[in-house]
Amino acid sequence: MRVINKQKIAITLFLILLTSLFSIVLQGIDFTNSPNPFIAQTISIISFSAGNFGFLISIFILISIVYIINIKDIQKYFLIICFSLILSSGYIIKSSLKSVTEQPRPYVNTLIELGVTTDIETFMTLPDEKRSIIIDHISENVDIWRLQEWKFESDYSFPSGHMLFAAMSAIFWAPILLLNAHYKLASTIIIWATSVGISRIWLGMHRLEDLYASIFIAFILCLTIPTCARYIYNNHIKNNKMLSLYDQPIKI
Structure with a gap:
């Protein structure tokens, strides 16, 4: 080999x-807890670097390796x-x-616990626009960093x-x-x-x-x-x- x-x-x-x-440390994490803003923003940036438009920047950096x-x-x-x-x-x-x-994504269980949707199947059958509206209803319970991820990516896990x-x-x-x-x-x-x-x-x-x-x-x-x-x-x-x-x- x-x-x-x-x-x-x-x-x-x-x-x-x-x-x-x-993952053991994060087991059973409560998504309604308010995190440290700096830590939350750092985690959000790390996630962004591998998705959305951030992965394009990462690809450019990775391909530059051939010139190193x-x-x-x-x-x-x-x-x-x-x-x-x-x-x-x-x-x-x-x-x-x-x-x-x-x-379904894990955060859907939190939506059920907060009472903004009845069950997973009902939420997943809704169009993206309605899912986003439902997620907006818990803006006082969940930090903005998680909310923006939940609204932008409401597809499957x-x-x-x-x-x-x-x-x-x-x-x-x-x-x-x-x-x-x-x-x-x-x-x-x-x-x-x-x-x-x-x-x-x-x-x-x-x-x-x-x-x-x-x-x-x-x-x-x-x-x-x-x-x-x-x-x-x-x-x-x-x-x-x-x-x-x-x-x-x-x-x-």
């Missing part, structure tokens, strides 16, 4: 471990294309699973799109950085990916199983797509073998 694939497995397991440990390491142009293109394929595949899988599982993006980013880019001795940057990406998952639980948007599913999907995509892309390039596009990032570390 290639070194980079072993690192992908290690990073995947590490993400699962860290996510599980922090000293590699040939063809290898830069290879990495960018692979990452693009991983992101697009992940989006399709995530959207398909959400439409099939139709798992399983799997987590934010965590999927963050996990794909970490599992794909961190091994490349580790091979090139950029240990601090690799660690930063892994910690950021974990923080994204925890932020989604804190905001009431996802459960732990949503995060697990996203990490697993990210691992499969990051393992298979680069392998298939490299095989196609080496055997059908170029006659001789391309010096692969996944075979040996690159000298900087």
Whole structure:
């Protein structure tokens, strides 16, 4: 097994471990408690970095990694294309699973407890505009950071799109950085990916199983797509073998 694939497995397991440990602290969290404004805003920013329009900024930063390491142009293109394929595949899988599982988000239980909706099924069958109106009715009970998430994303929970993006980013880019001795940057990406998952639980948007599913999907995509892309390039596009990032570390 290639070194980079072993690192992908290690990073995947590490993400699962860290996510599980922090989730224990958040178990049974009361979404009606007023959080520290600075902490709440920080968590909201972390969540934003992997969704909405924030993920576009994150993609730009992540792709700039190819200019941090000293590699040939063809290898830069290879990495960018692979990452693009991983992101697009992940989006399709995530959207398909959400439409099939139709798992309500955790915050819906809070809406029931506060008496603004009768049951989960009734709330989920309402159009987005009416869901937003219902959520506005609890503005005095829930902090603004959670409310804006609940209003903007009133669709289904399983799997987590934010965590999927963050996990794909970490599992794909961190091994490349580790091979090139950029240990601090690799660690930063892994910690950021974990923080994204925890932020989604804190905001009431996802459960732990949503995060697990996203990490697993990210691992499969990051393992298979680069392998298939490299095989196609080496055997059908170029006659001789391309010096692969996944075979040996690159000298900087």
